[in-house]
Amino acid sequence: MGFIDMYVDEITLRTGAAKKIIKANAIFLVSSVICDKNIRIATAIGDQKPNLWFFVVSPSGTRKTTVVKRWGSALLYRINKRIILPDEYTPEELFSILTTDNAEYDGSAVGAYIRDEASGFFASAQRDYMLGAMEQLSKVYDGDDVSRATKGSGLEEIINPYLTVMMCSTPYIYKLFNESMFRQGFLNRFLYIVVNERPRFSKLHMLDGYKSVKDVRDKLINELFLIRSIPNNIVCMVSPSVEDLLNRYRRKIYDEVAKLESDSFVPDYIFRLGDSQVLKLATIFEIDASYQKLSEEQSLPMIGEDMILPMRFESMRKAISYAEARKNDYLRLLYEFMQQTQEREIYTHKKEIERCFTKIKDAGSAGITRKDLIRGLQWHADFLDKVINTLLQSERIKVRIKKTKTKRTVIYYAE
Numbered sequence: 001m002g003f004i005d006m007y008v009d010e011i012t013l014r015t016g017a018a019k020k021i022i023k024a025n026a027i028f029l030v031s032s033v034i035c036d037k038n039i040r041i042a043t044a045i046g047d048q049k050p051n052l053w054f055f056v057v058s059p060s061g062t063r064k065t066t067v068v069k070r071w072g073s074a075l076l077y078r079i080n081k082r083i084i085l086p087d088e089y090t091p092e093e094l095f096s097i098l099t100t101d102n103a104e105y106d107g108s109a110v111g112a113y114i115r116d117e118a119s120g121f122f123a124s125a126q127r128d129y130m131l132g133a134m135e136q137l138s139k140v141y142d143g144d145d146v147s148r149a150t151k152g153s154g155l156e157e158i159i160n161p162y163l164t165v166m167m168c169s170t171p172y173i174y175k176l177f178n179e180s181m182f183r184q185g186f187l188n189r190f191l192y193i194v195v196n197e198r199p200r201f202s203k204l205h206m207l208d209g210y211k212s213v214k215d216v217r218d219k220l221i222n223e224l225f226l227i228r229s230i231p232n233n234i235v236c237m238v239s240p241s242v243e244d245l246l247n248r249y250r251r252k253i254y255d256e257v258a259k260l261e262s263d264s265f266v267p268d269y270i271f272r273l274g275d276s277q278v279l280k281l282a283t284i285f286e287i288d289a290s291y292q293k294l295s296e297e298q299s300l301p302m303i304g305e306d307m308i309l310p311m312r313f314e315s316m317r318k319a320i321s322y323a324e325a326r327k328n329d330y331l332r333l334l335y336e337f338m339q340q341t342q343e344r345e346i347y348t349h350k351k352e353i354e355r356c357f358t359k360i361k362d363a364g365s366a367g368i369t370r371k372d373l374i375r376g377l378q379w380h381a382d383f384l385d386k387v388i389n390t391l392l393q394s395e396r397i398k399v400r401i402k403k404t405k406t407k408r409t410v411i412y413y414a415e
Contacts, residue, residue, distance in 0.1 A: 002288035003030060003223045010216050011071055016199040017063040020325070024054045024193045025072040025166065030284050032112040032164045033079055033227050039234045041279050047235070048276055049143045050283040053165040057173060057333060058195035064168045065116045072166070073114050075217070079224045085111040090124040091133040098140060098163065099156040109140070109161035118167040122176040134186040141189045174340040179265070180378040188269045191277065194329040227287065230294040235306045236283045242316045249320045250274045269330055273323045282319035286311050356387045360397050360414050367400065367413035388412065
């Protein structure tokens with residue numbers, strides 16, 4: 001049994017929380033403790049890193065904080081407290097703390113960001129200037145070097161980053177999301193766990209009391225130390241049979257995306273699941289299956305200074321199954337978010353009408369297309385159509401048709 005299954009069994013028994021919250025936390029822990037091991041995933045377009053971001057949405061009382069903070073964060077603190085980032089940061093502050101000059105971990109941009117109530121983070125992110133920081137954090141997720149110029153600090157650089165994230169919130173978070181966070185890509189980098197059911201009743205003093213809890217904690221810490229002790233410079237590679245399994249799943253993803261609306265931001269998420277997310281998950285599952293042998297320094301094939309870890313068929317199968325479950329939760333979350341968005345239209349309609357009108361007026365006599373409005377305003381197409389119809393009915397804007405040899409394009413303009 002690997003660490004992930006062990007963690008799920010033990011913490012489910014003690015907390016009664018939903019297994020998918022506990023499993024997400026277990027995967028997050030494995031992904032976090034290897035942050036400085038230089039573990040990569042070999043792909044045709046370049047190496048990727050197995051860092052993962054999770055977002056748990058469930059009502060109060062579902063014991064997500066117990067799982068994530070009292071167990072997960074506490075275990076990670078015992079393993080390597082230097083990588084745990086303070087949880088009060090806004091997107092802007094989180095970016096700054098990862099820069100080379102500020103990084104706590106030997107000047108490296110590695111860290112585990114754990115926030116058991118993310119509403120403060122996203123309330124601050126509603127400000128327009130925060131979207132730039134979220135875009136930069138998306139690059140950090142991808143493992144890219146990032147630099148930016150600031151008036152106060154000059155040049156800020158994040159070199160070779162490895163950031164893991166575990167966020168939690170109640171369904172109130174839907175009121176704080178906005179479409180630009182999805183379209184820009186920040187929210188599309190998370191694996192979502194949506195739980196609406198309350199946990200079963202469990203006695204607080206069962207399982208032989210404190211001694212049993214201490215024994216379990218020590219056992220889990222020991223397993224995490226074994227994962228932490230695996231060699232550096234491991235490259236995970238897929239065999240032809242594993243690659244065939246992945247490609248079959250990717251073809252399924254492409255078929256699904258072909259049926260979706262082109263204006264939707266769902267395809268971006270599904271494409272990411274079919275490519276980078278599945279590879280990251282498969283690597284974590286492979287490490288979970290192999291860490292006991294790896295920690296004993298059993299020999300692996302070498303290319304230069306890199307050890308080659310072959311990815312097993314079973315690890316990829318588990319990753320695909322897990323990604324499909326997370327896709328379903330993402331669609332549940334998106335449905336709830338869109339319901340909240342429709343309710344907010346009552347309060348923001350006037351403001352958004354003026355914003356849309358200004359965008360059209362600024363385009364001048366040349367006008368602007370619907371596609372450019374969607375891109376510029378970062379709205380859902382259905383909502384934009386409602387605003388445009390309102391402006392047309394009030395005769396604040398007009399329409400003309402631009403004809404070419406192959407198509408006709410609707411242009412909106414304001415006189």
